[in-house]
Amino acid sequence: MCDPYSEIISLLQPQASYSKLVHASGAFRVRRDDMDDTFYCSLLSGQACLKIDGKEPLILVAGDFVLIPAAKSFTFSSVDPPPSKGLLSQPVEGEDGIFRLGPPDTEPSVQQLIGHCTFASPDAELLVSLLPDMVVVHGEGRLAALTGFLRDEARSDRPARSAVVEHLLQILLIEAFRSAAEPCATAGLLRGLADLRIGPILRAMHAAPDRSWTVPELAREAGLSRSAFFARFNQIVGVAPMSYLLNWRMTLAKHMLRSGQQSISEIANRIGYGSPSAFSTAFTRYVGSPPARYSKAIECE
CATH class of the missing domain: 2.60.120.280 (Regulatory protein AraC)
Structure with a gap:
């Protein structure tokens, strides 16, 4: 798990x-x-x-x-x-x-x-x-x-x-x-993991960031309607489901690029993008520079 x-x-x-x-x-x-x-x-x-x-x-x-x-x-x-x-x-x-x-x-x-x-x-x-x-x-x-x-x-x-x-x-x-005795009152990961419906979804997204998750699929996994799932996730975790997934995928991508041990194609595949170009477009939009340039900038630091 x-x-x-x-x-x-x-x-x-x-x-x-x-x-x-x-x-x-x-x-x-x-x-x-x-x-x-x-x-x-x-x-x-x-x-x-x-x-x-x-x-x-x-x-x-x-x-x-x-x-x-x-x-x-x-x-x-x-x-x-x-x-x-x-x-x-x-x-x-x-x-x-x-x-x-x-x-x-x-x-x-x-x-x-x-x-x-x-x-x-x-x-x-x-x-x-x-x-x-x-x-x-x-x-x-x-x-x-x-x-x-x-x-x-x-x-x-x-x-x-x-x-x-x-x-x-x-x-x-x-x-x-x-060891926290009770779920945190404020929105965030701890409160999300303690929730019976949202906790398994968070663990599933972390376990398989390469899977082509959609809100309807996540809602079915949680046993909720799409609207109920979206509202519950947003309220408990503090961000929308797909925003959380994007943030996590890009965090993993930046970590892998900094390590320099995997190619852009391998990273794209590991975090759920069908092609290096699709990953490059999403990464550039999120980070502000293409993956190759980001990786080279890290090497020069």
């Missing part, structure tokens, strides 16, 4: 920006603006409030894990005691490598492992748009363990560190998505 999340996360090529252990005591509030990285946090003890702009505040307790694939702005603050109006705290790194909020010699009431990662894929913006804007997992110890392994590896100087960090990040992201 095809696993769309594994495919997407593999194509994203996640890389660790940094991760750190943070101890906090007393009242605190940390504010981050204009963040383009993916943010994750594993709360080891205590409670904290996460407020993402435009969303209701979220109270995290020990054992909770939160993943935000595209966190632009958010606030992380204490619950008891609540921070005073206008308070902004700056974490201070100690000699032991632990960052602290509040008095450094006070027993911490909140302990958390946090981190950021970036995506090396040129198609990161498109791929991230397929992911939910936030995932919260309650009481899943494996995520805390993975976060700890990732932090230790990122801070080490062991051989093949970069490869191990990338694989650990992939595992962490996949584990977070599949």
Whole structure:
């Protein structure tokens, strides 16, 4: 069975920006603006409030894990005691490598492992748009363990560190998505995969991008009328069925062209185009340059 999340996360090529252990005591509030990285946090003890702009505040307790694939702005603050109006705290790194909020010699009431990662894929913006804007997992110890392994590896100087960090990040992201306790409320791939009618269709499109899919055929596979399927897919995934399929085919095509291991004819066949010319026309319209020129530009970088 095809696993769309594994495919997407593999194509994203996640890389660790940094991760750190943070101890906090007393009242605190940390504010981050204009963040383009993916943010994750594993709360080891205590409670904290996460407020993402435009969303209701979220109270995290020990054992909770939160993943935000595209966190632009958010606030992380204490619950008891609540921070005073206008308070902004700056974490201070100690000699032991632990960052602290509040008095450094006070027993911490909140302990958390946090981190950021970036995506090396040129198609990161498109791929991230397929992911939910936030995932919260309650009481899943494996995520805390993975976060700890990732932090230790990122801070080490062991051989093949970069490869191990990338694989650990992939595992962490996949584990977070599949451990989500309930379907995401916002449109996206996670919500689509959780839907009994749309989930099998998404897996089928990922498993066979070379198949000549049509909306009527997809609707029959889903057991819905054409209009009901189109409306449901659009509402749950956030884009129309054929737009999703086109985006995925072109993402695969760009990845294969960058690898330089397959001819344009082979790529056209693998993603469902009857001829190289039909593929070239669709690719040029979507990307803005023909496949051959796109491939040569990659080689010159």
